[in-house]
Amino acid sequence: MAIFLTVVFTVYILVNYYLWLKGRRALSGAGLSTTWYTVAFIALASTFVLGKFLEHTWTNLLTDILNVAGGFWMGFMLYGFLAWLTVDILLLLQKPFNLVPPEALPKLRLWIFTVISSGVVLLIIIGFINAISPRTKKYDLEVAKEFPSGEPLRIVAVSDIHLGSIIRKRSMRHLSEMISREKPYLVLFLGDLLDGSIGPVLRGDLLSHLEIPEPRFGMYAITGNHEFMSDLGKSIPYIESKGIRVLKDEVVRLENGVQLIGRIDRSAMQSPGGRREPLEKLLAETDPAAPVILLDHQPYDLSQLAGTPVDLQMSGHTHNGQMWPLSLITKRMFELSHGYKIFGKTHVIVSSGFGIWGPRMRIGTRPEILSMTLRKSSE
16 A cells, blocks of 8 residues: 555656646746746645545544645646647657747747646536536346345445545435435445545534435445545444445345345455455355345456356446546456446446545546336246
């Protein structure tokens, strides 16, 4: 973890230095002062690091503001870096042809700086509007097994809420309205219900703002990688105090006969003394003749589900990349980074998630909740 954080921090500094240098060169080349530009740049570039550091030790309104500002700055960094890198490559390619005379470069750089800065700010606004506009994605799934109760199961599943400094009370009220409209019999949380620190969640008792009619078969959650970042010893008791049972490599049989398998996140294997049970061991505790739903936060090893008695797996974690072009990376990393696919007879759904990590932005993807009906196939 120390090596990973060192690499991330180094990249963060280098990208910020690159962006600062581009702005400074554009302004100074046009004869403009860069003093206040440098002061403002350092202040904005510091918000993300300060916010993440302070929320673990001194959580209050200031750390919330720093995290919100820092998140938007990360979005500015990503798209500012890509834009300036593209410009630098084009300027380098034109050099042999002298398409841009050297004397025109200072004015051109100032114009490019203005266009890129304005364009990225506009993109941030669009991404923010997209991030606060979740949709309900519906699925009607059939399985070749009898439902002991004789009726279909209506499920709402939500992944990657990331409750904390950025996703707060208003988001939970909106989520409550979305879930309530679906009238589910069962509500499932697919990991990363909390963000990086438990402090902001406890301070605002944020999960208390999830106000929905009690589902007939209850509410269940699994851990994600972020629960392991937010003090597992505090986060799980807090979640369960709100009537949500957290499954940690456990099998639960619902009143209607449907079986839930809740996996502990694979982050457990990186914790001292932590472990994650083999799926085969958990499947041995189920009745293969009855429907089996598997909850696993990170969608790895999906092809191994073929030939197992699992009828439906639901996952999250990927955010579908959250911001293009990161979605291109998640598509390479996972067999299924978002949406629906069937492996053998196992339906698999990976959600893009309800919340965000870092920038409260979504470009090229939408936040969502899953609403599905699981029924016996007619064949």
